[in-house]
Amino acid sequence: MLLNLTRLLKMKKLPLKIAFLLTVFFASSNLFAQDFQGKAYYISKTTMDLDQFGGQDMSAERKKQIQERMKSFLEKEYTLTFSKSESIYKEEEKLAAPGGGGGRGGFGASLTGGPKYKNVQTKEVIQDQEFFGKQFLVKDELKDLEWEMGTETKLIGQYTCFKATATVVPSGVDFSSFRGSRGRDQKSEVEKGKDSTDSNEPKAPKTIEVVAWYTPQIPVNQGPDDYWGLPGLILEINADRTTILCTKIVLNPKEKESIDKPKKGEEVTQAEYTEITTKKMEEMREMYGGRNGRGGGRGRN
Template sequence: MKKLPLKIAFLLTVFFTSFNAFSQDFQGKAYYQSKTTVDLDEFGGRDMSPERKKQIQERMKNFLEKEYVLTFNQAESIYKEEEKLEAPGGGRGFRFGSSLSSGPKYKNVKTKEVITDQEFFGKQFLIVDELKALEWKMGTETKQIGQYTCFKATATTTSDAFDITSFRRPGRGRGNDREEDKKEKDSLGSKTKGDKENPEVKEPKIIEVVAWYSPQIPVNQGPDGYWGLPGLILEINADRTTILCTKIVLNPEEKEEIEKPKKGDKVTQAEYTEIVTKKMEEMREMYGGRGRGGRGGGRGRN
Protein backbone atom coordinates (compact mmCIF):
# COMPACT_ATOMS: atom_id res chain seq x y z
CA MET A 1 0.00 0.00 0.00
CA LYS A 2 1.25 3.46 -0.86
CA LYS A 3 2.33 5.49 2.17
CA LEU A 4 0.43 8.69 2.87
CA PRO A 5 2.44 11.92 3.01
CA LEU A 6 3.30 12.78 6.62
CA LYS A 7 1.18 15.97 6.65
CA ILE A 8 -1.94 14.19 5.35
CA ALA A 9 -1.49 11.32 7.81
CA PHE A 10 -1.17 13.87 10.60
CA LEU A 11 -4.30 15.82 9.62
CA LEU A 12 -6.34 12.59 9.39
CA THR A 13 -5.18 11.68 12.88
CA VAL A 14 -6.22 15.14 14.12
CA PHE A 15 -9.59 14.79 12.37
CA PHE A 16 -10.51 11.43 13.89
CA THR A 17 -9.21 12.40 17.33
CA SER A 18 -11.24 15.62 17.26
CA PHE A 19 -14.28 13.81 15.84
CA ASN A 20 -14.39 11.44 18.82
CA ALA A 21 -14.02 14.36 21.22
CA PHE A 22 -17.10 16.18 19.91
CA SER A 23 -20.43 15.18 21.44
CA GLN A 24 -23.39 14.07 19.35
CA ASP A 25 -25.24 17.32 20.02
CA PHE A 26 -22.30 19.40 18.78
CA GLN A 27 -23.25 22.39 16.64
CA GLY A 28 -21.39 25.27 15.05
CA LYS A 29 -21.91 28.39 12.97
CA ALA A 30 -19.57 29.59 10.24
CA TYR A 31 -19.94 33.02 8.64
CA TYR A 32 -18.86 33.45 5.03
CA GLN A 33 -18.38 36.27 2.52
CA SER A 34 -18.97 35.39 -1.14
CA LYS A 35 -17.67 37.48 -4.04
CA THR A 36 -18.18 36.83 -7.74
CA THR A 37 -16.63 38.75 -10.62
CA VAL A 38 -18.31 39.26 -14.00
CA ASP A 39 -16.61 40.24 -17.24
CA LEU A 40 -18.87 42.97 -18.64
CA ASP A 41 -17.37 42.46 -22.10
CA GLU A 42 -19.43 39.26 -22.28
CA PHE A 43 -22.59 41.33 -21.80
CA GLY A 44 -22.06 43.90 -24.54
CA GLY A 45 -19.65 46.02 -22.52
CA ARG A 46 -16.76 46.15 -24.97
CA ASP A 47 -17.69 49.66 -26.07
CA MET A 48 -18.43 50.98 -22.57
CA SER A 49 -16.26 53.62 -20.98
CA PRO A 50 -14.42 52.69 -17.76
CA GLU A 51 -16.73 55.07 -15.87
CA ARG A 52 -19.85 53.35 -17.22
CA LYS A 53 -18.46 49.90 -16.34
CA LYS A 54 -17.74 51.09 -12.81
CA GLN A 55 -21.33 52.35 -12.44
CA ILE A 56 -22.75 48.98 -13.55
CA GLN A 57 -20.42 47.06 -11.25
CA GLU A 58 -21.62 49.16 -8.32
CA ARG A 59 -25.24 48.38 -9.24
CA MET A 60 -24.41 44.66 -9.38
CA LYS A 61 -22.54 44.68 -6.07
CA ASN A 62 -25.50 43.51 -3.96
CA PHE A 63 -25.98 40.58 -6.31
CA LEU A 64 -22.30 39.62 -6.62
CA GLU A 65 -21.17 40.19 -3.02
CA LYS A 66 -23.12 38.38 -0.31
CA GLU A 67 -22.81 37.14 3.26
CA TYR A 68 -23.94 33.72 4.45
CA VAL A 69 -24.21 31.68 7.65
CA LEU A 70 -23.62 27.92 7.70
CA THR A 71 -25.21 26.22 10.72
CA PHE A 72 -23.90 22.67 11.03
CA ASN A 73 -23.57 19.56 13.12
CA GLN A 74 -21.86 16.25 12.37
CA ALA A 75 -24.45 15.19 9.77
CA GLU A 76 -26.56 18.18 8.73
CA SER A 77 -26.11 21.80 7.72
CA ILE A 78 -28.14 24.71 6.42
CA TYR A 79 -26.58 27.55 4.42
CA LYS A 80 -28.52 30.82 4.48
CA GLU A 81 -27.89 34.26 3.08
CA GLU A 82 -27.83 37.00 5.68
CA GLU A 83 -30.45 39.62 4.93
CA LYS A 84 -29.32 43.21 4.59
CA LEU A 85 -31.07 46.46 3.76
CA GLU A 86 -30.63 47.68 0.21
CA ALA A 87 -29.70 51.32 -0.29
CA PRO A 88 -32.41 53.45 -1.99
CA GLY A 89 -32.11 52.93 -5.73
CA GLY A 90 -29.44 50.28 -5.22
CA GLY A 91 -29.36 47.49 -7.76
CA ARG A 92 -31.77 49.29 -10.10
CA GLY A 93 -31.48 47.82 -13.57
CA PHE A 94 -30.17 44.54 -12.14
CA ARG A 95 -32.96 43.77 -9.71
CA PHE A 96 -33.77 40.54 -11.55
CA GLY A 97 -30.46 39.23 -10.18
CA SER A 98 -32.12 38.62 -6.84
CA SER A 99 -34.28 36.00 -8.53
CA LEU A 100 -31.12 34.06 -9.40
CA SER A 101 -29.75 33.98 -5.86
CA SER A 102 -30.01 30.68 -4.03
CA GLY A 103 -32.30 30.37 -1.03
CA PRO A 104 -31.53 28.31 2.10
CA LYS A 105 -29.61 25.13 1.19
CA TYR A 106 -29.89 22.04 3.41
CA LYS A 107 -27.32 19.23 3.23
CA ASN A 108 -27.20 15.87 4.98
CA VAL A 109 -23.85 14.13 4.47
CA LYS A 110 -25.15 10.83 5.89
CA THR A 111 -28.29 10.46 3.76
CA LYS A 112 -26.62 12.27 0.79
CA GLU A 113 -29.55 14.67 0.50
CA VAL A 114 -29.50 18.30 -0.63
CA ILE A 115 -32.60 20.53 -0.59
CA THR A 116 -32.80 24.18 -1.65
CA ASP A 117 -35.69 26.54 -0.96
CA GLN A 118 -35.72 28.82 -3.99
CA GLU A 119 -37.99 31.64 -5.16
CA PHE A 120 -37.81 32.58 -8.82
CA PHE A 121 -39.91 35.43 -10.25
CA GLY A 122 -42.52 35.11 -7.51
CA LYS A 123 -42.82 31.31 -7.66
CA GLN A 124 -41.55 29.03 -4.90
CA PHE A 125 -39.52 25.92 -5.78
CA LEU A 126 -38.18 23.10 -3.64
CA ILE A 127 -35.07 21.73 -5.34
CA VAL A 128 -34.48 18.19 -4.07
CA ASP A 129 -31.53 16.19 -5.32
CA GLU A 130 -28.77 13.76 -4.42
CA LEU A 131 -25.77 15.30 -2.68
CA LYS A 132 -23.00 14.63 -5.16
CA ALA A 133 -19.44 14.17 -3.96
CA LEU A 134 -16.45 15.79 -5.64
CA GLU A 135 -13.32 13.71 -6.20
CA TRP A 136 -11.03 15.73 -3.97
CA LYS A 137 -7.26 15.53 -4.35
CA MET A 138 -5.73 16.38 -0.99
CA GLY A 139 -2.49 18.31 -1.06
CA THR A 140 0.12 19.05 1.58
CA GLU A 141 0.09 22.85 1.25
CA THR A 142 -1.21 24.69 4.32
CA LYS A 143 -2.20 28.21 5.29
CA GLN A 144 -3.70 29.93 8.29
CA ILE A 145 -7.27 31.26 8.21
CA GLY A 146 -7.90 33.01 11.48
CA GLN A 147 -6.82 30.64 14.25
CA TYR A 148 -7.28 27.54 12.12
CA THR A 149 -4.63 25.67 10.15
CA CYS A 150 -6.08 24.77 6.77
CA PHE A 151 -5.02 22.22 4.18
CA LYS A 152 -5.49 22.55 0.43
CA ALA A 153 -7.64 20.24 -1.69
CA THR A 154 -8.55 20.50 -5.37
CA ALA A 155 -11.24 19.04 -7.62
CA THR A 156 -12.85 19.62 -11.00
CA THR A 157 -16.56 19.89 -11.66
CA THR A 158 -19.15 21.11 -14.14
CA SER A 159 -21.96 23.17 -12.66
CA ASP A 160 -25.50 21.90 -13.26
CA ALA A 161 -26.94 25.09 -11.78
CA PHE A 162 -27.86 28.11 -13.88
CA ASP A 163 -24.89 30.36 -14.56
CA ILE A 164 -25.67 33.91 -15.65
CA THR A 165 -22.27 34.12 -17.36
CA SER A 166 -23.38 31.39 -19.78
CA PHE A 167 -25.65 33.93 -21.48
CA ARG A 168 -24.32 36.65 -23.75
CA ARG A 169 -26.15 39.91 -23.96
CA PRO A 170 -27.75 40.36 -27.40
CA GLY A 171 -26.35 42.95 -29.81
CA ARG A 172 -27.23 46.57 -29.17
CA GLY A 173 -28.90 46.81 -32.58
CA ARG A 174 -26.13 48.35 -34.61
CA GLY A 175 -25.47 46.69 -37.92
CA ASN A 176 -21.86 45.87 -37.05
CA ASP A 177 -22.89 44.25 -33.76
CA ARG A 178 -25.45 42.04 -35.45
CA GLU A 179 -22.90 40.95 -38.06
CA GLU A 180 -20.39 40.11 -35.31
CA ASP A 181 -23.05 38.05 -33.52
CA LYS A 182 -23.72 36.09 -36.71
CA LYS A 183 -20.02 35.41 -37.24
CA GLU A 184 -19.62 34.22 -33.68
CA LYS A 185 -22.60 31.88 -33.98
CA ASP A 186 -21.24 30.46 -37.24
CA SER A 187 -17.79 29.96 -35.72
CA LEU A 188 -19.31 27.79 -32.98
CA GLY A 189 -20.40 25.28 -35.58
CA SER A 190 -22.29 22.20 -34.40
CA LYS A 191 -22.36 23.42 -30.81
CA THR A 192 -25.12 25.89 -31.64
CA LYS A 193 -26.62 24.95 -35.01
CA GLY A 194 -28.73 22.14 -33.59
CA ASP A 195 -29.93 24.20 -30.61
CA LYS A 196 -32.82 26.31 -31.88
CA GLU A 197 -34.34 27.03 -28.46
CA ASN A 198 -31.20 28.37 -26.79
CA PRO A 199 -28.76 29.26 -29.58
CA GLU A 200 -26.52 31.34 -27.33
CA VAL A 201 -26.17 29.02 -24.33
CA LYS A 202 -22.56 27.87 -24.04
CA GLU A 203 -21.44 24.31 -23.43
CA PRO A 204 -20.86 23.56 -19.72
CA LYS A 205 -17.24 24.30 -18.88
CA ILE A 206 -15.01 22.41 -16.51
CA ILE A 207 -14.41 24.38 -13.32
CA GLU A 208 -11.39 23.91 -11.09
CA VAL A 209 -12.26 24.12 -7.39
CA VAL A 210 -9.67 24.93 -4.75
CA ALA A 211 -10.74 24.33 -1.14
CA TRP A 212 -9.06 25.08 2.17
CA TYR A 213 -10.31 22.99 5.09
CA SER A 214 -9.41 22.59 8.75
CA PRO A 215 -9.38 19.19 10.51
CA GLN A 216 -9.58 21.14 13.78
CA ILE A 217 -13.35 21.30 13.09
CA PRO A 218 -14.13 17.64 12.33
CA VAL A 219 -17.21 17.83 10.11
CA ASN A 220 -17.57 16.98 6.41
CA GLN A 221 -19.34 20.27 5.78
CA GLY A 222 -18.71 23.44 3.83
CA PRO A 223 -20.39 26.46 2.25
CA ASP A 224 -22.99 26.19 -0.52
CA GLY A 225 -22.90 22.69 -2.05
CA TYR A 226 -19.30 21.93 -1.06
CA TRP A 227 -18.49 19.13 1.40
CA GLY A 228 -16.65 15.82 1.74
CA LEU A 229 -13.28 16.78 3.24
CA PRO A 230 -11.88 15.74 6.66
CA GLY A 231 -12.65 19.11 8.22
CA LEU A 232 -14.84 22.18 7.76
CA ILE A 233 -14.16 24.01 4.48
CA LEU A 234 -13.20 27.60 5.30
CA GLU A 235 -12.43 28.86 1.80
CA ILE A 236 -13.55 27.99 -1.73
CA ASN A 237 -12.20 29.35 -5.01
CA ALA A 238 -14.26 28.17 -7.98
CA ASP A 239 -14.17 29.87 -11.37
CA ARG A 240 -15.05 33.52 -10.65
CA THR A 241 -16.36 33.00 -7.13
CA THR A 242 -14.50 33.13 -3.82
CA ILE A 243 -16.19 32.11 -0.55
CA LEU A 244 -14.22 32.95 2.60
CA CYS A 245 -15.05 32.17 6.23
CA THR A 246 -14.72 35.24 8.46
CA LYS A 247 -15.99 33.94 11.80
CA ILE A 248 -16.68 30.62 13.54
CA VAL A 249 -18.77 29.98 16.66
CA LEU A 250 -18.63 26.45 18.09
CA ASN A 251 -21.35 25.16 20.42
CA PRO A 252 -23.30 28.43 20.70
CA GLU A 253 -25.39 28.90 23.84
CA GLU A 254 -28.60 29.04 21.81
CA LYS A 255 -28.62 26.14 19.39
CA GLU A 256 -30.63 26.39 16.19
CA GLU A 257 -32.72 23.53 14.88
CA ILE A 258 -31.56 22.51 11.43
CA GLU A 259 -34.77 21.96 9.49
CA LYS A 260 -35.30 20.73 5.95
CA PRO A 261 -36.98 23.29 3.67
CA LYS A 262 -40.51 22.09 2.85
CA LYS A 263 -42.34 24.72 0.79
CA GLY A 264 -42.51 24.97 -2.98
CA ASP A 265 -42.99 22.94 -6.14
CA LYS A 266 -40.66 19.94 -5.94
CA VAL A 267 -38.12 19.73 -8.78
CA THR A 268 -34.64 18.36 -9.35
CA GLN A 269 -31.68 20.67 -9.93
CA ALA A 270 -31.67 19.80 -13.64
CA GLU A 271 -35.40 20.61 -13.96
CA TYR A 272 -34.99 23.91 -12.12
CA THR A 273 -32.02 24.90 -14.29
CA GLU A 274 -34.12 24.23 -17.39
CA ILE A 275 -36.95 26.43 -16.03
CA VAL A 276 -34.57 29.30 -15.27
CA THR A 277 -32.76 28.98 -18.60
CA LYS A 278 -36.03 29.19 -20.56
CA LYS A 279 -37.15 32.23 -18.57
CA MET A 280 -33.85 34.01 -19.13
CA GLU A 281 -34.06 33.23 -22.84
CA GLU A 282 -37.53 34.82 -22.91
CA MET A 283 -36.16 37.90 -21.14
CA ARG A 284 -33.26 38.09 -23.58
CA GLU A 285 -35.65 38.05 -26.53
CA MET A 286 -37.99 40.58 -24.89
CA TYR A 287 -35.05 42.88 -24.15
CA GLY A 288 -33.87 42.72 -27.77
CA GLY A 289 -37.41 43.30 -29.09
CA ARG A 290 -38.05 46.22 -26.78
CA GLY A 291 -34.76 47.79 -27.75
CA ARG A 292 -35.60 47.63 -31.46
CA GLY A 293 -39.08 49.01 -30.81
CA GLY A 294 -37.75 51.85 -28.70
CA ARG A 295 -35.22 52.86 -31.31
CA GLY A 296 -37.81 52.73 -34.04
CA GLY A 297 -40.13 54.96 -32.03
CA GLY A 298 -37.33 57.40 -31.36
CA ARG A 299 -36.57 57.83 -35.04
CA GLY A 300 -40.20 58.64 -35.76
CA ARG A 301 -40.25 61.68 -33.48
CA ASN A 302 -39.75 65.25 -34.56
Protein backbone atom coordinates in the same frame (compact mmCIF):
# COMPACT_ATOMS: atom_id res chain seq x y z
CA MET B 1 -15.64 7.68 13.89
CA LEU B 2 -12.99 5.07 13.09
CA LEU B 3 -14.90 4.01 9.99
CA ASN B 4 -15.13 7.63 8.85
CA LEU B 5 -11.39 8.08 9.39
CA THR B 6 -10.62 4.94 7.39
CA ARG B 7 -12.77 6.16 4.50
CA LEU B 8 -11.16 9.60 4.55
CA LEU B 9 -7.65 8.17 4.55
CA LYS B 10 -8.51 6.32 1.34
CA MET B 11 -9.44 9.53 -0.48
CA LYS B 12 -7.76 10.21 -3.81
CA LYS B 13 -4.06 11.15 -3.55
CA LEU B 14 -4.11 11.81 0.21
CA PRO B 15 -0.50 12.69 1.09
CA LEU B 16 1.15 10.86 4.00
CA LYS B 17 1.79 14.14 5.82
CA ILE B 18 -1.91 14.99 5.86
CA ALA B 19 -2.89 11.42 6.74
CA PHE B 20 -0.70 11.58 9.83
CA LEU B 21 -2.08 14.95 10.91
CA LEU B 22 -5.65 13.79 10.34
CA THR B 23 -5.03 10.75 12.51
CA VAL B 24 -3.94 13.05 15.32
CA PHE B 25 -6.91 15.37 14.86
CA PHE B 26 -9.48 12.59 14.66
CA ALA B 27 -7.98 10.84 17.67
CA SER B 28 -8.97 13.89 19.72
CA SER B 29 -12.35 14.30 18.05
CA ASN B 30 -14.18 12.83 21.03
CA LEU B 31 -14.44 16.49 22.04
CA PHE B 32 -17.06 16.73 19.30
CA ALA B 33 -19.97 14.87 20.87
CA GLN B 34 -23.01 13.61 19.00
CA ASP B 35 -24.94 16.80 19.80
CA PHE B 36 -22.07 18.98 18.53
CA GLN B 37 -23.08 22.05 16.57
CA GLY B 38 -21.21 24.96 15.05
CA LYS B 39 -21.91 28.12 13.10
CA ALA B 40 -19.61 29.60 10.46
CA TYR B 41 -19.99 33.04 8.92
CA TYR B 42 -18.93 33.58 5.30
CA ILE B 43 -18.62 36.45 2.84
CA SER B 44 -19.07 35.72 -0.86
CA LYS B 45 -17.75 37.96 -3.63
CA THR B 46 -18.24 37.46 -7.36
CA THR B 47 -16.70 39.49 -10.17
CA MET B 48 -18.48 39.95 -13.48
CA ASP B 49 -16.96 40.49 -16.92
CA LEU B 50 -19.33 43.02 -18.47
CA ASP B 51 -17.75 42.47 -21.88
CA GLN B 52 -19.61 39.14 -21.99
CA PHE B 53 -22.89 41.04 -21.75
CA GLY B 54 -22.43 43.58 -24.53
CA GLY B 55 -20.27 45.97 -22.52
CA GLN B 56 -17.32 46.09 -24.92
CA ASP B 57 -18.10 49.70 -25.88
CA MET B 58 -18.80 50.94 -22.34
CA SER B 59 -16.46 53.43 -20.73
CA ALA B 60 -14.57 52.38 -17.61
CA GLU B 61 -16.68 54.86 -15.60
CA ARG B 62 -19.95 53.34 -16.88
CA LYS B 63 -18.75 49.82 -16.05
CA LYS B 64 -17.87 50.96 -12.54
CA GLN B 65 -21.35 52.46 -12.08
CA ILE B 66 -23.01 49.21 -13.15
CA GLN B 67 -20.79 47.14 -10.87
CA GLU B 68 -21.65 49.41 -7.93
CA ARG B 69 -25.36 48.98 -8.64
CA MET B 70 -24.91 45.20 -8.78
CA LYS B 71 -22.83 45.08 -5.60
CA SER B 72 -25.69 43.79 -3.46
CA PHE B 73 -26.14 40.93 -5.93
CA LEU B 74 -22.43 40.10 -6.27
CA GLU B 75 -21.35 40.52 -2.63
CA LYS B 76 -23.27 38.61 0.03
CA GLU B 77 -22.97 37.29 3.57
CA TYR B 78 -23.99 33.78 4.64
CA THR B 79 -24.13 31.59 7.71
CA LEU B 80 -23.57 27.85 7.80
CA THR B 81 -25.11 26.12 10.80
CA PHE B 82 -23.75 22.58 10.96
CA SER B 83 -23.65 19.37 12.95
CA LYS B 84 -21.70 16.21 12.12
CA SER B 85 -24.17 15.13 9.44
CA GLU B 86 -26.44 18.10 8.65
CA SER B 87 -26.05 21.73 7.70
CA ILE B 88 -28.13 24.68 6.55
CA TYR B 89 -26.58 27.50 4.49
CA LYS B 90 -28.49 30.79 4.55
CA GLU B 91 -27.97 34.24 3.15
CA GLU B 92 -27.98 36.99 5.77
CA GLU B 93 -30.79 39.40 4.98
CA LYS B 94 -29.91 43.06 4.60
CA LEU B 95 -31.83 46.23 3.95
CA ALA B 96 -31.40 47.33 0.36
CA ALA B 97 -29.39 50.48 -0.21
CA PRO B 98 -31.54 53.43 -1.44
CA GLY B 99 -31.80 53.22 -5.22
CA GLY B 100 -29.68 50.09 -5.30
CA GLY B 101 -32.35 47.89 -6.84
CA GLY B 102 -30.84 44.78 -5.31
CA GLY B 103 -33.16 44.28 -2.34
CA ARG B 104 -35.26 41.24 -1.65
CA GLY B 105 -38.16 40.88 -4.04
CA GLY B 106 -36.26 42.47 -6.93
CA PHE B 107 -34.51 40.90 -9.89
CA GLY B 108 -31.54 39.84 -7.74
CA ALA B 109 -33.80 37.94 -5.35
CA SER B 110 -35.14 35.88 -8.24
CA LEU B 111 -31.64 34.65 -9.03
CA THR B 112 -30.43 34.04 -5.47
CA GLY B 113 -30.96 30.71 -3.75
CA GLY B 114 -32.88 30.36 -0.50
CA PRO B 115 -31.71 28.27 2.48
CA LYS B 116 -29.78 25.17 1.37
CA TYR B 117 -29.93 22.00 3.49
CA LYS B 118 -27.32 19.26 3.17
CA ASN B 119 -27.16 15.87 4.85
CA VAL B 120 -23.82 14.15 4.22
CA GLN B 121 -25.07 10.80 5.56
CA THR B 122 -28.29 10.47 3.55
CA LYS B 123 -26.79 12.40 0.59
CA GLU B 124 -29.69 14.85 0.47
CA VAL B 125 -29.54 18.45 -0.70
CA ILE B 126 -32.69 20.56 -0.52
CA GLN B 127 -33.07 24.26 -1.31
CA ASP B 128 -36.10 26.49 -1.23
CA GLN B 129 -36.11 29.02 -4.04
CA GLU B 130 -38.51 31.72 -5.17
CA PHE B 131 -38.22 32.51 -8.86
CA PHE B 132 -40.26 35.40 -10.25
CA GLY B 133 -43.04 34.97 -7.69
CA LYS B 134 -43.22 31.15 -7.76
CA GLN B 135 -41.91 28.99 -4.93
CA PHE B 136 -39.83 25.91 -5.75
CA LEU B 137 -38.32 23.17 -3.60
CA VAL B 138 -35.17 22.01 -5.36
CA LYS B 139 -34.50 18.50 -4.08
CA ASP B 140 -31.68 16.31 -5.33
CA GLU B 141 -28.92 13.88 -4.43
CA LEU B 142 -25.79 15.40 -2.90
CA LYS B 143 -23.08 14.83 -5.47
CA ASP B 144 -19.64 13.54 -4.53
CA LEU B 145 -16.72 15.79 -5.40
CA GLU B 146 -13.47 14.21 -6.55
CA TRP B 147 -11.06 16.15 -4.37
CA GLU B 148 -7.31 16.02 -4.91
CA MET B 149 -5.54 16.59 -1.63
CA GLY B 150 -2.47 18.82 -1.48
CA THR B 151 0.17 19.44 1.16
CA GLU B 152 0.06 23.24 0.97
CA THR B 153 -1.20 24.91 4.15
CA LYS B 154 -2.15 28.38 5.35
CA LEU B 155 -3.75 29.98 8.38
CA ILE B 156 -7.29 31.32 8.22
CA GLY B 157 -7.84 33.02 11.52
CA GLN B 158 -6.57 30.59 14.15
CA TYR B 159 -7.15 27.50 12.02
CA THR B 160 -4.54 25.60 10.01
CA CYS B 161 -6.04 24.86 6.61
CA PHE B 162 -5.02 22.41 3.88
CA LYS B 163 -5.53 22.90 0.17
CA ALA B 164 -7.68 20.63 -2.00
CA THR B 165 -8.77 21.00 -5.62
CA ALA B 166 -11.58 19.59 -7.74
CA THR B 167 -13.01 20.00 -11.23
CA VAL B 168 -16.77 20.46 -11.19
CA VAL B 169 -19.66 21.10 -13.56
CA PRO B 170 -21.52 24.11 -12.11
CA SER B 171 -25.27 23.78 -11.58
CA GLY B 172 -27.78 26.51 -12.32
CA VAL B 173 -28.16 29.05 -15.12
CA ASP B 174 -25.13 29.69 -17.32
CA PHE B 175 -25.24 33.49 -17.55
CA SER B 176 -22.44 33.60 -20.11
CA SER B 177 -24.96 32.32 -22.68
CA PHE B 178 -27.19 35.38 -22.21
CA ARG B 179 -25.14 37.92 -24.08
CA GLY B 180 -26.58 40.97 -25.73
CA SER B 181 -27.71 40.89 -29.36
CA ARG B 182 -24.73 43.02 -30.37
CA GLY B 183 -22.34 40.51 -28.82
CA ARG B 184 -24.05 37.68 -30.72
CA ASP B 185 -23.98 39.60 -34.04
CA GLN B 186 -20.29 40.41 -33.74
CA LYS B 187 -19.09 36.82 -34.06
CA SER B 188 -16.24 36.42 -36.45
CA GLU B 189 -16.73 34.50 -39.67
CA VAL B 190 -14.45 31.78 -38.30
CA GLU B 191 -16.68 31.40 -35.22
CA LYS B 192 -19.81 31.36 -37.38
CA GLY B 193 -18.29 28.68 -39.57
CA LYS B 194 -17.36 26.63 -36.54
CA ASP B 195 -20.88 26.98 -35.14
CA SER B 196 -22.45 25.73 -38.37
CA THR B 197 -19.98 22.89 -38.74
CA ASP B 198 -20.28 21.71 -35.13
CA SER B 199 -24.02 22.29 -34.73
CA ASN B 200 -24.79 18.57 -34.63
CA GLU B 201 -22.08 17.74 -32.12
CA PRO B 202 -23.05 17.67 -28.42
CA LYS B 203 -21.49 20.47 -26.42
CA ALA B 204 -19.10 19.43 -23.67
CA PRO B 205 -20.39 20.64 -20.27
CA LYS B 206 -18.63 23.68 -18.86
CA THR B 207 -16.28 22.83 -16.02
CA ILE B 208 -14.52 25.01 -13.47
CA GLU B 209 -11.55 24.45 -11.21
CA VAL B 210 -12.38 24.75 -7.50
CA VAL B 211 -9.76 25.40 -4.84
CA ALA B 212 -10.83 24.68 -1.26
CA TRP B 213 -9.10 25.30 2.07
CA TYR B 214 -10.31 23.09 4.92
CA THR B 215 -9.32 22.66 8.56
CA PRO B 216 -9.14 19.22 10.22
CA GLN B 217 -9.30 21.08 13.55
CA ILE B 218 -13.06 21.03 13.01
CA PRO B 219 -13.54 17.39 11.88
CA VAL B 220 -16.81 17.64 9.95
CA ASN B 221 -17.01 17.20 6.18
CA GLN B 222 -19.24 20.24 5.73
CA GLY B 223 -18.74 23.46 3.80
CA PRO B 224 -20.52 26.45 2.24
CA ASP B 225 -22.98 26.18 -0.64
CA ASP B 226 -22.58 22.90 -2.62
CA TYR B 227 -19.11 22.16 -1.25
CA TRP B 228 -18.44 19.34 1.20
CA GLY B 229 -16.65 16.00 1.48
CA LEU B 230 -13.27 17.03 2.91
CA PRO B 231 -11.86 15.82 6.26
CA GLY B 232 -12.55 19.14 7.96
CA LEU B 233 -14.75 22.20 7.69
CA ILE B 234 -14.15 24.16 4.46
CA LEU B 235 -13.22 27.75 5.33
CA GLU B 236 -12.47 29.11 1.86
CA ILE B 237 -13.59 28.38 -1.70
CA ASN B 238 -12.25 29.86 -4.94
CA ALA B 239 -14.41 28.82 -7.89
CA ASP B 240 -14.26 30.60 -11.25
CA ARG B 241 -15.10 34.25 -10.44
CA THR B 242 -16.44 33.59 -6.93
CA THR B 243 -14.58 33.56 -3.60
CA ILE B 244 -16.27 32.41 -0.38
CA LEU B 245 -14.33 33.13 2.81
CA CYS B 246 -15.12 32.27 6.43
CA THR B 247 -14.79 35.25 8.76
CA LYS B 248 -15.99 33.82 12.09
CA ILE B 249 -16.70 30.44 13.71
CA VAL B 250 -18.72 29.68 16.85
CA LEU B 251 -18.48 26.11 18.18
CA ASN B 252 -21.08 24.60 20.50
CA PRO B 253 -23.09 27.78 21.10
CA LYS B 254 -25.14 27.90 24.29
CA GLU B 255 -28.35 28.19 22.30
CA LYS B 256 -28.42 25.64 19.49
CA GLU B 257 -30.40 26.26 16.31
CA SER B 258 -32.60 23.66 14.68
CA ILE B 259 -31.35 22.47 11.29
CA ASP B 260 -34.62 21.92 9.44
CA LYS B 261 -35.24 20.78 5.89
CA PRO B 262 -36.97 23.38 3.69
CA LYS B 263 -40.50 22.19 2.91
CA LYS B 264 -42.35 24.83 0.87
CA GLY B 265 -42.70 24.96 -2.88
CA GLU B 266 -43.19 22.83 -5.97
CA GLU B 267 -40.72 19.93 -5.77
CA VAL B 268 -38.28 19.74 -8.67
CA THR B 269 -34.80 18.35 -9.28
CA GLN B 270 -31.83 20.65 -9.90
CA ALA B 271 -31.88 19.76 -13.61
CA GLU B 272 -35.60 20.58 -13.86
CA TYR B 273 -35.13 23.88 -12.00
CA THR B 274 -32.21 24.85 -14.25
CA GLU B 275 -34.37 24.15 -17.31
CA ILE B 276 -37.19 26.32 -15.94
CA THR B 277 -34.92 29.25 -15.09
CA THR B 278 -32.98 29.03 -18.35
CA LYS B 279 -36.21 29.10 -20.36
CA LYS B 280 -37.42 32.16 -18.43
CA MET B 281 -34.12 33.97 -18.97
CA GLU B 282 -34.30 33.17 -22.69
CA GLU B 283 -37.80 34.69 -22.81
CA MET B 284 -36.58 37.83 -21.04
CA ARG B 285 -33.63 38.15 -23.40
CA GLU B 286 -35.93 37.94 -26.43
CA MET B 287 -38.39 40.40 -24.87
CA TYR B 288 -35.79 43.02 -24.01
CA GLY B 289 -33.94 42.43 -27.27
CA GLY B 290 -37.18 43.16 -29.13
CA ARG B 291 -37.73 46.34 -27.15
CA ASN B 292 -34.23 47.53 -27.89
CA GLY B 293 -34.80 46.94 -31.60
CA ARG B 294 -38.08 48.91 -31.59
CA GLY B 295 -36.49 51.63 -29.50
CA GLY B 296 -33.62 51.95 -32.00
CA GLY B 297 -36.12 52.30 -34.85
CA ARG B 298 -37.97 55.17 -33.12
CA GLY B 299 -34.71 56.95 -32.49
CA ARG B 300 -33.90 57.09 -36.22
CA ASN B 301 -37.23 58.59 -37.25
